[in-house]
Structures are given as C-alpha cells and as structure tokens.
Amino acid sequence: MNFFEFKDSQLYAEDVKVTDLAKEFGTPLYVYSKATIERHLNAFENALASKKHLTCFAVKSCSNLAVLNLLAKLGAGFDIVSEGELRRVIAAGGDPKKVVFSGVGKTEAEIEYALSVGINCLNIESEEEIDAVIKVAKKLNVVAPVALRVNPGVDPKTHPYISTGLKNNKFGVSEEIALELYQRLAKEPCLKVSGIDCHIGSQMTDAAPIIEASEKIVNLYQKLLALGIKVDHIDMGGGLGVTYDKEVPPQPLDYYAPILEKLSGYDVALYIEPGRAMIANSSVLLAKVLYQKNNGDKHFVITDTGMNDMIRPALYGAYMTIENAVDHKDVAPVVCDVVGPICESDDFLGKERSLKVKNGDILAVRGAGAYGSSMSSTYNTRRLPCEVMVDGKNATVIKKRQSFEDIWKDECILN
C-alpha cells in the first residue's frame, strides 16, 4: 500500500498534486512519500515482532540521507556494501551498531573503517576475506563480529542479473565448505562468530525460494550448535518483491511467518535486509512530455527523463508502470514507447504503453524509489534529478538538482 493515489483525475502524493510538485521543482523529479516509508517499515517490524530481530534497510536501493535519517529515527538498521554507504548511514544519524556489511570485495581499508566505528556484523563472502578481517582486527586489537554469507544454491526464480543465491553466482561461500569455515572462525580469538547470513536474490514474488533457503540455513545453525558454535543471529537478506505490473508478492507477515516458525524455540535473532519492498513504491519519478513523433510503425512519446535518471528498464528490461499524472477525459489513448533524451536506443522508460497524452503533460513512473535515484548517472552530462519528500501537504527538497558545474567539478585540465 502506498500514498500515491488519483483524486478527481489528478495523481496525488499524499495531499499534494504531483503536477504542482513538477511545476515548483521541475523535472525529472523523484517524489517520496514519508507516510509510505513509515508504513512499509511498520509492516516489516510487525511481521517480525514475535522474535528478536533487526530490520536492516538495504542502502543500495535508495541512499538519500533524508530517507536514511527517517528510517534511523524509526529504529531501523542498515545493510551496506561499501565504506561510502556506511559513511552515509552515519551522516544520516544511523547507528553503526545496527549496520551489517555485505559485499564480495571489501578492501582492508573498508573493513578497518567498519570495525573502528563498531559495526554490528561483517558478512564475510570468501575464505580470503576471512584472512583480511583477521589481519585488520589484529591491527586494531579488536574482536570483529562476523557472519559468513552462505550461498544456499537456491534458485530465486527472478531476473538472472538479480539472482545471487545460485551456485555459480559470485556471492557468498558454498554450503559445502561453510561448516568447516565456521570452525575456523570459532578458533580465532580476534573474531566473534555472530551470525549466519544469506541473500538469494531480489524481486521475489513467491515465498518458496526463501523458505527453501531458510531450511538450509537453520540446518547449518543446528549443526553449528552441535559443535558448540552459537551464533546470535540469522540474516535472511532482502529480496521480497513488489508490484511493478501485475505481480502479487506476499505481504511481509506471510513471507516471514514460515521462517519464524522454523526459528521458534531457538535463542537467535532474525535479521532481514529489505530494500525494494521498503522503498520502491514509496516514490514516483516525474517526467515531462516534450515531443511526440511517429517513426515507421511506432509512436514515440519523448520525455525529459532518461535511462540516466532511471536505468531499470534499459538494464533489466524491467517493466515500470507509467501513468499520466492527469487522467484526461478528452484525449484518445495511443500506443507508444515512452523514451528519454539520451543518445542510446535502449533509452526508454516503457514500451508499447497505452497512454492518453499531450505535450507538456507530467508522466509518473511508479515504483521508482528502489534502484532509481541510487543508480542514476550524469551520462550525456545531464544533471542528477532533484528529489523531494512529501509529508501530508508539505514537500521538502531532499536533494537539490545538481548544477552543471557540479558535474565536472572534480575534473582537471592539463597544464
């Protein structure tokens, strides 16, 4: 559920017409709804309420400081994959003690920074990373809290680019060697074996894969207990899908219930790392229609918003709902490709869409909050979009539109 709704043929973000926002702040414009973010976090918190838990928002999905600050104030933790993301969380007022650090390529400098600020857990993804963590922990003379990211070899049945739990993905260590590696970790005085971690993929619209993965992880947990190795948490990662088109993903309550059932009776906390399900439908991206034209059999609606602002359609062939922010009664629908101004043929927001559209209209790309702004770029030397957060009737700029000079400020001309 989100707070972007049509009233009298006009799309509203909470109590504000999005066309008014486009007029005031320009386009491309990311519009976030504060109430939606709060509602989504509550849904996760309620789903896990019966167990000790930590909801770690996946910062990569949307890293705006205002979003992180809002979630931090509501008590969320964070899942990060770089020093930059950790620094963002801290800058936004987040508590490092609620941060877990995943990623296959953490550098020693990143590990050092994470340990020096007192991170909750390092999710180690390879045997060689264990050596790096030991080296840094000894240097700092600290005990490093660690988990192994275990790859359970489960097919998340999602787009191949966002599957991570298959045997041939680069992520985590295989189930087969996990037990042996845990025994090694347990012998190291400078390590605290804190958790078991896994993340099998993203945009999962069915609970079966995560249930299968959780069976394997609980099995490993039991084997570790038998060896006298007791972790304090199991981290099932992110991955819960959202409705971009007609998908009907499970609600957090139903998604996590079977996992909680498997964990009942065990003194272990459940960590989760949701990104998309928290933030995708908490935002729309507004684009302005500049021109229309017919080339061959195709009708093109050309907007000022391109793959640099929202790369998901171009990169994954992802479907994102596009709506006219004003539902015209007097315009006939036309089947069109909605494209951007970038000089690439895959610069599109949507293909073969039926839209009632006039030049100057504002189109809303729904579900834009996850992997939207955080994957945007300045390709074609276009400025990063402005972002606003709506709270009831009020809208606050949470990211100013870049200046052109900002784009090249770190570049230098040879003497």
Ligand code: LLP
């Ligand atoms: N934890 C880890 C270790 C991850 O790698 C990810 C996402 C998450 C949590 C959050 O997953 P979520 O709840 O958002 O599904 N750019 C792609 C998605 C890439 C996901 C990468 N990992 C897209 O736009 O669909």
